[in-house]
Amino acid sequence: MVARSMGAVARIGRPPKADQDMAAERIILAATELFAGRGFAGTSMEQVASHCGAGKDTVYRRFSSKVVLFEAVVDHAHRSAVARLESMPAVSGGPLERLKSLVLQLLHVNMEPELIALKRITFSEAVVFEKNGPIPPQPDPIMAKLVETVGEAQQVGAICPGDATEIASHLIHCMVALPTAAAMMGSNEFSSRQDVEAHFHRTWHWLINGVSGNKTA
Template sequence: MGQFILDTSARLFSEQGFAATTMEQVAATCGAGKDTLYRRYPSKAALFTALMEQLRARVVEEIDSAMATEGPPLERLRAYARQLLAINLRPELMALNRVALAEAVPAGGVRAPAMADDPLMIRFADLVRAAQREGHLADGDALFLADQLLYATSIKPMIRSMLGDAQFSDPAEQERYFAQAWDLALSGMAASASTAGRRSR
């Protein structure tokens, strides 16, 4: 029943938004009593938070599986960023992110995880550190660099798509954008030749 409640609420939130979806409607659509729903999730904010946490856990599991093979640090960092772009552009994820950003978070009671606690960003920062150790990226706060790289490669196309731009529904356009954004971001984050030389000694 717990998974069915989350799946049903995901559909209702995506279709109707946060404000228009009520706990009573979720319970009725699930065929569950309101008491059952409230015992699991004491508020609509708690239900939405549980839904987003489960979604994040699924994304982490998917990315961990995709990144299971070894390779050079910079290639792994690029693959991770590219995977995040593909995931962030999925219609079901964009729909829930739109609801979160436009309604759920501003309404209060629903909070996005702090960057330092977000398992996706922790993994991203670890890959940045590995690339830094190899001399590919400049020294600096790895979490901050990961955040900037995420914005460069994923967030802009996700926001444009959430606003109705269909450009990135084309896989070839996703790849073209990503390649340009990656090259531009790396040119700003790359270690200088002198720094890379010192690390290789």
């Protein structure tokens, strides 16, 4: 009887993995909201615990420090963005139309206020997050998909020959990085969806058709 009772206590003390994953997800979602709203310095582990209705010990068992928790928040945000882009409905038309749709969706995802806030924290707290040295490059499925689509557009002659990775990088810089950086700095230039799409279509036209008004140049 004693052995069975002790076994029952042991099982109660070890929640199933699914429950542990749900608890970690709840903590990450609460931390995301707090980090985005209050910043890194303005958010404490105690506030995260209170916000998600968990004990402080529960939070620390899963995330040993605030830096570790923030890294989990950023990773979760990145994986969510990848999942959303991968679940995009198929776009009719050729490779150039698919490339245009992919870049536009990437721009909209990156301009979401929550992601802007997390990016701002990452840059402002870079010294804290890289205390153990630079973070090694990680595989990026979004970039891989972009490079693949650029290559498909090149194959049908819609984009000039060249290094597909370099072309994809320039697309990200011109179409996504510039408005994202402006938003991170507090600019209201791209405060509405209409402003974002106006930037996209204007810049896309320049990149694809060229900025010269002289077609023979």
